[in-house]
Each structure stands twice: as structure tokens, then as C-alpha cells.
Amino acid sequence: MMSKDILLIINSIYNEKGVSRNCIFKTVEEALSSATIKRFEGQNVNIIVKMNRINGNYDTFRRWKVVKDENYTKSSIEIPYTAAKKINKKFEINKYIEYKIENINFCRIAVKIAKQIIVQKVREAEHTEIIRNYSNKIGEIICGNIKKIIKEGIIIELDDKTECFLPRNEMIPGERFNINERIRTLLFKVNPNSRNLKLILSRCCSKFLSELFKIEIPEILDELIEIKSVARDPGYKAKIAVKTNDCNIDPVGSCIGMRGSRIQSIYNELHNERIDIILWDENYTKFVINAMYPVDIISLIVDENNHNMEIIVNEYNYYKAIGKCGQNIKLASELTGWILNVVTKNEAKKKNKKEIINKVKFLSLKLDIDKKIAVLLVDYGFTSLEEIVYVPIEEFLKIKELNINVIKKLKSRAKDELLNLAIKEETGIYGEI
The missing domain is CATH 3.30.1480.10 (NusA, N-terminal domain)
Known part of the structure; x- marks a missing residue:
């Protein structure tokens, strides 16, 4: 040669x-x-x-x-x-x-x-x-021109002539593009095992929305406003929680901009996907209430052990709280990290009444006491054997109908019952309480 x-x-x-x-x-x-x-x-x-x-x-x-x-x-x-x-x-x-x-x-x-x-x-x-060049750019927005449209998705050529692939399932539902059209996408992952197209893009993931906010809202880039969490149903609705690191800045208002000027450009990019900007709060109950806005919440029942909340609303607010096909409550759950369940006021009352009846039956059976005494205990918040054993006698004296001798007997019976349950558990005869 x-x-x-x-x-x-x-x-x-x-x-x-x-x-x-x-x-x-x-x-x-x-x-x-x-x-x-x-x-x-x-x-x-x-x-x-x-x-x-x-x-x-x-x-x-x-x-x-x-x-x-x-x-x-x-x-x-x-x-x-x-x-x-x-x-x-x-x-x-x-x-x-x-x-x-x-x-x-x-x-x-x-x-x-x-x-x-x-x-x-x-x-x-x-x-x-x-x-090597793009592995450290995963999660960033990159721009390019549409080179080819195929059945499986879109091939995009970046400014440095690198070709990327935007799969159909990573596109916003209903959006259409033309050859040579400029497009913004998120670098979703780098696939070294792919034969040709190594860079996989996305416009559907929640990260794409948060990166758009960083571009359009300078306060986020300057770390004056912080994005805490994002939940998204691409093409339809999204919720984004923000907080301020400067008490003089309104995070929600800053994201919206004068007459919606800032948020409008994001709407346009996402083909008018509706975006709720939520004020984040370290108090999780307040955060959930903010995430459900503008729905009026009557009360919340919090189960910290199972990390779920029951949201009680009026009947006329029920479908608004749930959203179309359960979209609103699903996004609120994803945004807050809590399992949320919406019930009407009447449903809550029925459920609460049923729970009270079950608790009264339980105490009556285990402590061998009259139903009236069991109702008194439940009304004052004593619903388990452990509470009756370990809560101080002074707290029980608030129940005027009970004297100290009755209280001591109740605590003694509850202690014996807990001991019996522990023995049954160890010997394998433990049954349902």
C-alpha cells in the first residue's frame, strides 16, 4: 500500500x-x-x-x-x-x-x-x-435535528454529528415531528451493547420536566429555589414540588413568572401538558394538603407505620380529588411519597363506626368486661391491650366513671392476656387476635 x-x-x-x-x-x-x-x-x-x-x-x-x-x-x-x-x-x-x-x-x-x-x-x-463523552451527561437535556423517522422511533443528529435514538414509548403521546425539525430531549441512558445507536433519549421521564424548569427558571439554576420531587403523566398532567432557600422569594410565583411567561414556554415544549406547581413543606401532612390543592380536605388520617394517609373530603369534592381515571391522587401519591386514599365524609363515618364496634368487642372479649366500660375506654383512646398495660394510671383517672380499683384490675387482666398471647406465639398456637 x-x-x-x-x-x-x-x-x-x-x-x-x-x-x-x-x-x-x-x-x-x-x-x-x-x-x-x-x-x-x-x-x-x-x-x-x-x-x-x-x-x-x-x-x-x-x-x-x-x-x-x-x-x-x-x-x-x-x-x-x-x-x-x-x-x-x-x-x-x-x-x-x-x-x-x-x-x-x-x-x-x-x-x-x-x-x-x-x-x-x-x-x-x-x-x-x-x-466516554456522553456517559457523564446522562440526565441532561441535549438538542439536535431530526434525521430520520422510523416505526420504532426517531433518529436524531446532535450538533457534533452524533446520532441518538428517541423510542416511541419515550415520546409524549400525540406529538408529531418533521424531518430536520429541532428537538429538545433528555439523555436517558447510554447503551454500550447497542450495535449502532448508543444514546437513548426520552421526553417522557420526570427528569426531563425538572431539567426544563432549570433552563427556564434562573432561580433554580442559582439554587435559590429547589425542586424537591416530580410526578408526571406525560402529555396530560404533572405535579412538581418546589421550596425556596431564600425567604424573600415566592417559589411558586417565580416558577410561573409574570403573567405565566416562564411556565408558558414549558407548556409549549410539552404540548400543553398541565403542570401543577406545589409548595413543598417538611411537615408531610401540609405537603399532602398542598399536593391535593385546590381540593378542600376535611381531615387526614395518618398511618405512619404503613406510610399511608386517608384523605377525607365532601361528596362533591370526591371525583375532583381522585381526578380523571385516578390521575390526580396517583400523581399526589408519587409526589409526596405517601400512599394516599380518598374517602368521602359519609364513608369515613361508616368506617369509623365499624372500627369502634370492633374495638369495643375486642376489649370486651379479652378483658372480660361490660360493653359500657369497653365503650368508655375506646372513647378515651384506649384501643389496645398494650395501651392499657403501659399508659400510666393517672391518664385513666381522667375517666370519671372508673375508680382506681377498676383501673388496676383492667391493667392486670390486660397484662395477663398479653402474657398468654406471648406464650401461645412461642409454642406455635398463636392465633388471630
Whole structure:
């Protein structure tokens, strides 16, 4: 292969792919080494090619590694230390002896084959470069032009000519694009195992919305306003919780902007997806109330152990609280991190009445007491055996209908019942309470 042929190949690849010249030269050297090895037909040889970066001239060398005499395995890529010393006393163990050999001759067809090999290796180097450059940009918004629209999604060309893929399931429902149209997307992940398109994009994930807010609202970029959580049903509705790190700034008003100027550009980007901007609060009950705004909440029943809340609303607010197909309550749950359940005032009353009846029956049975005494205990908040055992006597004295002797008997019976339950549990006879 003539030097000018090599330089032509390198220049064409450099102009076409934009890969660094040094990377292409290394790839060409590897390709020439691979081609030269084939000349030795089945022999195990170590060949390297050294190329002049200016004029394209190159030399081919065969190499042998210098090893200790006792480690020599008669391999054709090794030479024992004693033999190496006879050639040159300067040779050391684990160094290489290089012997210049004749460069391989290429015909025109071979030149074409070599170019294919080089292009393939450059493509691999190019993919490696893409992965290295974009791995630290995951979660960032990137812009590009639509190059091709296929059944599975859209191929987008970035400003540096890198091609990315936006799958159909990562597009906002109902949106349509045209060839060469400019588009903003989020770099969702880098897939090194993909054959061609390594960069996978998204416009559906919650991170895309929060990144749009960072672009459109300077206070978020300056860390005066902080995005705490995002919940999204792409194309339909989203909720975003914000807080301020400066007491002089209204976080919700700053995100909306004068006459909605800031939020409008985000609406346009998301094809009028409705966005509720929620004021975050460290008090989780207040945060849930804010997340359900503008629904009027009568009360909340909090179960911290199971991390859920029951939201009680009037009948006329029920469907508004749930939202279309349960969308509103689903987004509020995702935003707050709590399992939320909406019930009407009447439903809550019925449920509460049923729970009270069950608690009265439970205490009457376990403590062997009259129903009236059990009702008194439940009314004052004593609903479990543990509460009756461990709550101080002073608290029970608030119940005027009970004297101290009755209270002591109740505590004694509750203690005995807990002990019996513990014994049954250990012996495997534990049943439902």
C-alpha cells in the first residue's frame, strides 16, 4: 500500500467521521498489523507497525518478548534471556526484541479491503469515544435535528454529528415531528451493547420536566429555589414540588413568572401538558394538603407505620380529588411519597363506626368486661391491650366513671392476656387476635 493511499484513507475518514487523526493512525497501524500476520499462515507471531504521522510512511516489525530461561515455552513470540543476551547485551527481561521485516504489498483490491477494515475499527473507536463523552451527561437535556423517522422511533443528529435514538414509548403521546425539525430531549441512558445507536433519549421521564424548569427558571439554576420531587403523566398532567432557600422569594410565583411567561414556554415544549406547581413543606401532612390543592380536605388520617394517609373530603369534592381515571391522587401519591386514599365524609363515618364496634368487642372479649366500660375506654383512646398495660394510671383517672380499683384490675387482666398471647406465639398456637 502506497503512503499516499494511506493518507487519502486517513483524511477521508477524518473528514467523514470527525475522529482525531492520532486515533485513526493507531487504528491503521492495528489494521496493517492484522493484515501482515495473515502472511505467516497459522504461525503465532507478534507484529507491530510504526507509521510516520506526517508523510504516511510506515515500517513493519516482528517482536519477541524476552523471558527467563526457565519460563521459556518455545513460543514463536518469546525468546529466552540467554539467547537475547547473545544478540545484544542491553536486552532485559520483559522487554521486546524488534526485527524489521518487509512491509506487506497490497494490490488495488487489497487496498479496498484494508479500507473496510480501517473504517470498521474507526467505527469501533468512534463508538467508544461516544460512550466516554456522553456517559457523564446522562440526565441532561441535549438538542439536535431530526434525521430520520422510523416505526420504532426517531433518529436524531446532535450538533457534533452524533446520532441518538428517541423510542416511541419515550415520546409524549400525540406529538408529531418533521424531518430536520429541532428537538429538545433528555439523555436517558447510554447503551454500550447497542450495535449502532448508543444514546437513548426520552421526553417522557420526570427528569426531563425538572431539567426544563432549570433552563427556564434562573432561580433554580442559582439554587435559590429547589425542586424537591416530580410526578408526571406525560402529555396530560404533572405535579412538581418546589421550596425556596431564600425567604424573600415566592417559589411558586417565580416558577410561573409574570403573567405565566416562564411556565408558558414549558407548556409549549410539552404540548400543553398541565403542570401543577406545589409548595413543598417538611411537615408531610401540609405537603399532602398542598399536593391535593385546590381540593378542600376535611381531615387526614395518618398511618405512619404503613406510610399511608386517608384523605377525607365532601361528596362533591370526591371525583375532583381522585381526578380523571385516578390521575390526580396517583400523581399526589408519587409526589409526596405517601400512599394516599380518598374517602368521602359519609364513608369515613361508616368506617369509623365499624372500627369502634370492633374495638369495643375486642376489649370486651379479652378483658372480660361490660360493653359500657369497653365503650368508655375506646372513647378515651384506649384501643389496645398494650395501651392499657403501659399508659400510666393517672391518664385513666381522667375517666370519671372508673375508680382506681377498676383501673388496676383492667391493667392486670390486660397484662395477663398479653402474657398468654406471648406464650401461645412461642409454642406455635398463636392465633388471630
